[in-house]
Amino acid sequence: MANFGPLKIVYSEKFLLHDTGGGDHPETAARLEAIWDSLRNGPLAKSIEVLSPRKVERDLLLSVHSEAYIFRFEEACLSGMEMLGHPDNRISYDSYEVALLSAGASQSGIDFLENMEGSHRVFCCVRPPGHHSEKALALGFCFLNNVAIAAKYWQNAYGRKRIFILDFDAHHGNGIQEIFDEDPNVFYASIHEHPTFSFPGTGYEEDTGSGPGEGATMNIALPPGSTDTQVLRALEEKISQAIDRFQPECIIAAAGFDAHEYDDMSGLAYSTKVYGHIGTHLGAWADSYCEGRLLSILEGGYNLDVLGPCTEIFLGGLCLKM
Numbered sequence: 001m002a003n004f005g006p007l008k009i010v011y012s013e014k015f016l017l018h019d020t021g022g023g024d025h026p027e028t029a030a031r032l033e034a035i036w037d038s039l040r041n042g043p044l045a046k047s048i049e050v051l052s053p054r055k056v057e058r059d060l061l062l063s064v065h066s067e068a069y070i071f072r073f074e075e076a077c078l079s080g081m082e083m084l085g086h087p088d089n090r091i092s093y094d095s096y097e098v099a100l101l102s103a104g105a106s107q108s109g110i111d112f113l114e115n116m117e118g119s120h121r122v123f124c125c126v127r128p129p130g131h132h133s134e135k136a137l138a139l140g141f142c143f144l145n146n147v148a149i150a151a152k153y154w155q156n157a158y159g160r161k162r163i164f165i166l167d168f169d170a171h172h173g174n175g176i177q178e179i180f181d182e183d184p185n186v187f188y189a190s191i192h193e194h195p196t197f198s199f200p201g202t203g204y205e206e207d208t209g210s211g212p213g214e215g216a217t218m219n220i221a222l223p224p225g226s227t228d229t230q231v232l233r234a235l236e237e238k239i240s241q242a243i244d245r246f247q248p249e250c251i252i253a254a255a256g257f258d259a260h261e262y263d264d265m266s267g268l269a270y271s272t273k274v275y276g277h278i279g280t281h282l283g284a285w286a287d288s289y290c291e292g293r294l295l296s297i298l299e300g301g302y303n304l305d306v307l308g309p310c311t312e313i314f315l316g317g318l319c320l321k322m
């Protein structure tokens, strides 16, 4: 029997209120329900405690997004519009408030990590997701960049300067890359399906950051059909070396599960169990470089049959006690 350490999940039922209109929109409340169905009935159930999120602080929000964009998003929701800029970005009356809570979940998680003794793992089980949203742009179901906001919070509230972000969603996190493109203190590493074949069409390997941020972006673009072998090689070689060179104080995982072979949002073909290995690597890096300071935030994952098991096995890897 595996032995798991404690796991805090930042969650609120309010995340279910962001209504993407039914029909065939893939980013639905049922995603979070599928995750909880797996967790409640699985081996991690006894290790889990829920933390309540709080709304993102205004100053923190404005350290990532433009005020004009924030107003436009709020206004669109409150005036009953059904989308923000593109039909992918479906909104409802509650979406703005829910997005503030989704973006603020990391504050609760980071406060917990910074104030507790011993090793804990924290997963923000949130929606809407965030990694495609840019400073002033909603894209790919994303409105506020939850991961970028978490990195800023860690820096601003606790003086942790060097943050390493690992994004293993099938899609490139163009928003995170844009926000930290020139920032040498936030390293953005993404493993995704090659942009020639995949949304949003960014994340070429030659993009390595700009100006003072040159060298603090790493894109690993996998061809369609890539399996566990390719993602594990990327983790054990390029990502592992990048973390060692960068010597982070904190790690944030942009945890998307849409590279699974049964998730038709990408052409990647990972197994369920590979997410356990990703979790184990992240946990080990966090313990060796960052005294356990690791926060994971849900991004994509749309096949409701595999999203729960993939998330559970990932969290099991994170929490595994060797």
Ligand SMILES: [Zn+2]
Pocket: 169, 170, 171, 256, 258, 265, 299, 300, 301
């Ligand atoms: Zn994705």
